[in-house]
Amino acid sequence: MNSDRPPPTHLRHAFPWLVATLIAVHACMAVTRVAASLWVLDHGHGEWAVGVLLSLFAVAPIVLSLWAGRLADRHGFHRPVGMGVLLASAGALIALASQQLWAIGLSCLASGGAISLAAVAIQREAGLMADDAGDLKRVFSWVALGPALSNAIAPVATGLLIDHAGYRSAFALAVVLPALSWALAQKVPRHPPQQHAGGEKSRPAWDLLRAPALRHLLLLNIALSACWDAHSFVVPVVGHAKGLSAASIGLVLGSFAVAATLVRLAIVRWADDIDELKALRAAMLLATGMLAVYAWLPGTAGLMFGSAVLGLALGSVQPMVLATLHQVTPPERHGQALGLRMLATNGATVAMPLGFGLLAAASVAAAPLWLMASVLVAAQWPARQVRLHRLEP
Incomplete structure (x- = not known):
């Protein structure tokens, strides 16, 4: 499938290390996200501040993502991952050294930028290990397990650390994780990408938007990612309003991630039998229903159930x-x-959390979820368009 690929066994043996690298670098962001959200609420800054901090995670990727893609195409895996590790380490150290609102904000900004650099390189490297369409779904299901496992473990660990040892211990955990990810990355073989003839690499990324299938796929991805952001925003706010402990809020977030992990394992098992676009449209219908009723789910157990369904x-x-x-x-x-x-x-993520914060402050905490349920209904149209255009050159 990809002419960049060295012999498949050369990379496939390193695939577990690739996923482990993603887990560690993503966990730094997950720990920072949960600790920062609870820190601002505990210090009386309100829902709007949570929205601002969550928006900061997406600011640096806006600046760095296209450059990260060119960097990965040109240099492969290790250079962009190394830059991401440095950025994540710097952000975590700032939050650990100075627990003030400006420092927490810088930490959110840096850890979001680190993911943009590392994840693009990791996803590109994983694509080199696939042989056909079924194998692509299988490989990317394993890759997607990285953030799912990170999101399952990090919120629970962060909540327990905050409850029993304070916020400084949670930010200390965020300092350790980038170093761990770099150590794991060294297990992946180094191989320079082939340079392609014809000047393809010099063409701007925007040129890719001429393909209708990619345009509509990106619209679909934006809508679904915004639903994920809405859930991440609403759970700490609703949980805090209901008087749940940090550990309970972590369990609610963790139940979402556990369910996401399970569904990705199922995709690994049945990848050859799954139609990508039918699966996407079914997921949108399920998410629409749960987003509409999530506000009425009772207590920690109810929120865990709703989050698990959304995770699936x-x-x-x-x-x-x-x-x-x-x-x-x-x-x-x-x-x-x-x-x-x-x-x-x-x-989209930059604007969404801030908008969610303003919407929740002006109405009710669950309003962002109702908004996203409406967006998913509208997103069925680009899903149909992707199917129509996917076979076009």
């Missing part, structure tokens, strides 16, 4: 989107396409 629906999205993206873009430009996808989703 939204957790299936990334493997399907990434597999489809690799089928509708040229192999030598996969890094650019992945960077463009990250730019699109993070561009």
Whole structure:
């Protein structure tokens, strides 16, 4: 599938280390996200401040994503991952050294930028290990398990650390994780990407948007990513309003991630039998229903159930989107396409949490979920368009 690939066994043996690298670097962001959200609420800054901090996670990727894609196409895996590790380490150290609002904000900004650099390179590297469409879904399901496992473990660990040892211990955990990710990355073989003839690499990423299938796929991805952001915003706010402990809020967030992990394992098992676009549309219908009723779920157990259902629906999205993206873009430009996808989703993510915060403050905490249920109904149209255009050159 990709002419960049060295012998498959050369990379496939390193695949577990690739996923482990993603888990560690993503966990730094997950720890920072939960600790920062609870810190601002505990210090009386309100829902709007949570929205601002969550928006900051997406600011740096807007600036860095396209560059990260070119960097990955040109240099492969290790250089962008190393830059991401440095950025994540700097952000975590700032929050640990000075627990003030400006320092927490810088930490959120840096950890979001670190993910933009590392994840594009990791996703591109994973695509080199797939042989066909079914294998793409399988590979990207394993890759998607990285953030799911990170989101399952990090919120619970962060909540327990905050409850029993304070916020400084949580930010200390965020300092350790980037160093761990770099150590794991060294297990992945180094191989320079082939340079392709014809000047393809010099073309701007925006040129890829001429393909209708990619345009509509990005619209679909934006809508589904915004639903994920709405859930991440609402759970700490609703949990805090109901008087739940940090550990209970972590369990609610963790139940979402556990469900996302389980559905991605199921995709690994049945990848050859799954139609990507049918799976996406079914996930959208399930998420729409749960987003509409989530506000009335009772207590910690009810929120855990609702989050688990949303995790099943939204957790299936990334493997399907990434597999489809690799089928509708040229192999030598996969890094650019992945960077463009990250730019699109993070561009929406900057505005979404702040908008969610203002909407929740002006109405009720669950209003962002109702808004996103409406958006998913409208997103069925681009899903149909992707199917119509996916086979076009």
